[in-house]
Amino acid sequence: MAAYNAARYLPTSIGSVLAQTEPDWHLVLVDDGSTDDTEAVAREYKERLGDRMTYVRQKNGGPSAARNTAIRVSSSPLIAMLDADDVWLPDRLARAVEIFEREPTVGLTYGGITRFREPDVTVDTFYGNSGKAEGYVAERIYTRSMEVPCSSVTIRRKCLESAGMFDETMHATEDRDLWLRIAQRFKVGFVPEVHVRYRMSASSQSADPLRMLQTQRFFVDKHYGEPGCGWRPRQEALARIYRQQAEGFADRKEFGTGLRNALHALTLAPWQTANLRTTASITLRSLRKR
Structure with missing residues (x-):
């Protein structure tokens, strides 16, 4: 979990980790230079959870840098993503683990999400991609004809070692960039159910159309000529x-x-x-x- 000025959301997001039906987890929370009470809230949970949680505070470097720090600090063979303002449903981890245990060639899994606005207004629900939603889907990720919501993603560590980490030069579309690199090498698995609640915010990067256009074009140009591109x-x-x-x-x-x-x-x-x-x-x- 990468957190930046997320103190108000941490009790809910960390609480959703504690509620997982899969008991074998370890939470790594990287505080990306927050200026609010994120550190105080995180340390309260660290005190409560002990060895089940690692807390790291670093200078602000953006989501990619924070996620990479969390990955390096962790040691698990499976790495699940959770944005600090999102919420996992209780079977989120268990259902992903089932696919990895059943499909040894799968490098990344994802699932459905419900998007909501505060206080608790449902906007819409993503149940899955139409057409080919799993397998070797690099071209579909490149063309943006399929969605892979970040907080629903779980990755095998060895696949990260092959594909590389998050690109820290990218400050948007960095998640799709990594999913593509993994999909070019490994199968993608899909959990056919909603297992994440995604919080929408007016201050999100997607609210800036010019910036999103520039970063999305950068992503397309970066991978042009590669497999599936x-x-x-x-x-x-x-x-x-x-x-x-x-x-x-x-x-x-x-x-x-x-x-x-x-x-x-x-x-x-x-x-x-x-x-x-x-x-x-x-x-x-x-x-x-x-």
């Missing part, structure tokens, strides 16, 4: 990025900017009907506004 997947990945940008601007009634992004997506991958649908939808909405 050829020309057609690159076009589809970029088209999806611009289509999502278009939909976001249209939802904010910025139809001109939305339409420009939609047309760019259509130019990149004209064979994808979703790009045509988005372009037509935004055009109609713009005309109705007039």
Whole structure:
């Protein structure tokens, strides 16, 4: 668990670890230079849990640096991710362990999530990806045609040793970057149930569309030419990025900017009907506004 100014969320997130039906766990919490009461809350739990918890405080370096520290400090053959403001459901670990024990070639597992806003308003639920959701799915991760929610992910340590750790130069999309590198080498397994509650925040990085566009394009360019990342997947990945940008601007009634992004997506991958649908939808909405 990487935590930054997460004092108010830690009792719930750590509590969800304590509630796991899988008894064999060790919590590593890295405080990434918090300026609130995160350290005080974390040390209270450390005192309570003793050897079942490791607490590390470091200078702020961002999520990738904090997660890498947690991985290096840990020693378990399986590593499960939990963002400090998210919540695991009780069978979260047990169901992931079952897949690893059953499938020795699986390097990473993930599952469904429910997204919510405070105080406890459900936004939507991700039950799983349509189409191929597991196996060798590197191309689908690259094209963003499948989602792999971070707090639902568990990884074999030996797969991290092969694929590498989180890229600390990336300050967004760093999780997809790692999932791709693992998927290029190992099978991905899917837990067909919801086992995480994901907290949405207006201050999240996804609330900054320009920054997300830049980091997502960096991710696509970084891996272009690698296994599963050829020309057609690159076009589809970029088209999806611009289509999502278009939909976001249209939802904010910025139809001109939305339409420009939609047309760019259509130019990149004209064979994808979703790009045509988005372009037509935004055009109609713009005309109705007039």
